[in-house]
Amino acid sequence: MLLIGIGGGTGSGKTTVARKIIQKVGVDKCVLLPMDNYYKDMSHLPFEERKKINYDHPDVIEYELLRSHLELLLEGTSVEIPTYDFVNYIRKPETLHFPPKDVVIVEGIFALYYDQIYKLYGLSVYVDAESDIRFIRRLRRDVRERGRTMESVIDQYLQTVKPMHDAYVEPTKRRADIIVPKGGHNDKAIEVVVNYIFKKLECSS
Numbered sequence: 001m002l003l004i005g006i007g008g009g010t011g012s013g014k015t016t017v018a019r020k021i022i023q024k025v026g027v028d029k030c031v032l033l034p035m036d037n038y039y040k041d042m043s044h045l046p047f048e049e050r051k052k053i054n055y056d057h058p059d060v061i062e063y064e065l066l067r068s069h070l071e072l073l074l075e076g077t078s079v080e081i082p083t084y085d086f087v088n089y090i091r092k093p094e095t096l097h098f099p100p101k102d103v104v105i106v107e108g109i110f111a112l113y114y115d116q117i118y119k120l121y122g123l124s125v126y127v128d129a130e131s132d133i134r135f136i137r138r139l140r141r142d143v144r145e146r147g148r149t150m151e152s153v154i155d156q157y158l159q160t161v162k163p164m165h166d167a168y169v170e171p172t173k174r175r176a177d178i179i180v181p182k183g184g185h186n187d188k189a190i191e192v193v194v195n196y197i198f199k200k201l202e203c204s205s
Contacts, residue, residue, distance in 0.1 A: 008127035011137030016184025035108025126176035
């Protein structure tokens with residue numbers, strides 16, 4: 001199995017890049033594992049307290065669980081991955097059955113951050129995009145999909161998203177084997193990643 005980490009700032013186009021890779025490699029061989037599923041459960045806190053938590057800090061990800069799941073997948077064992085309710089900031093009771101495939105892509109802003117996870121990757125990718133583009137994409141997503149107001153998204157971006165990006169996400173660019181500028185619209189860079197995957201799969205077959 002080949003594990004690939006795709007990191008980058010919020011709204012940079014990580015998911016788009018991952019989906020394009022999967023489309024070219026094939027859904028029978030390649031699958032996406034979103035790091036967002038591993039946000040820690042905050043159901044023990046009142047809702048107003050949950051809203052105040054800094055969700056753009058590495059401590060909010062249950063990365064030990066993710067690491068153990070990746071190790072099991074590498075051994076050929078299926079796992080039950082958590083699901084998350086971003087409107088209420090809690091983990092859902094249901095899990096998703098996740099069988100191993102030839103290629104598993106781990107995608108998230110902290111995908112290249114944690115040492116224990118980073119060392120498992122066969123390839124590390126950082127998706128880059130201009131900060132104003134990333135902010136607009138996050139604004140649209142949080143308003144449409146996560147029930148946030150425009151004002152709350154702007155406040156969160158200024159107070160935590162941008163400072164946390166500068167402190168914890170941007171530095172992981174130096175860990176990447178491949179940097180993909182222009183986000184999900186850089187088809188040439190995506191093709192490089194896809195060609196690497198095919199070569200790896202040929203060598204392992």
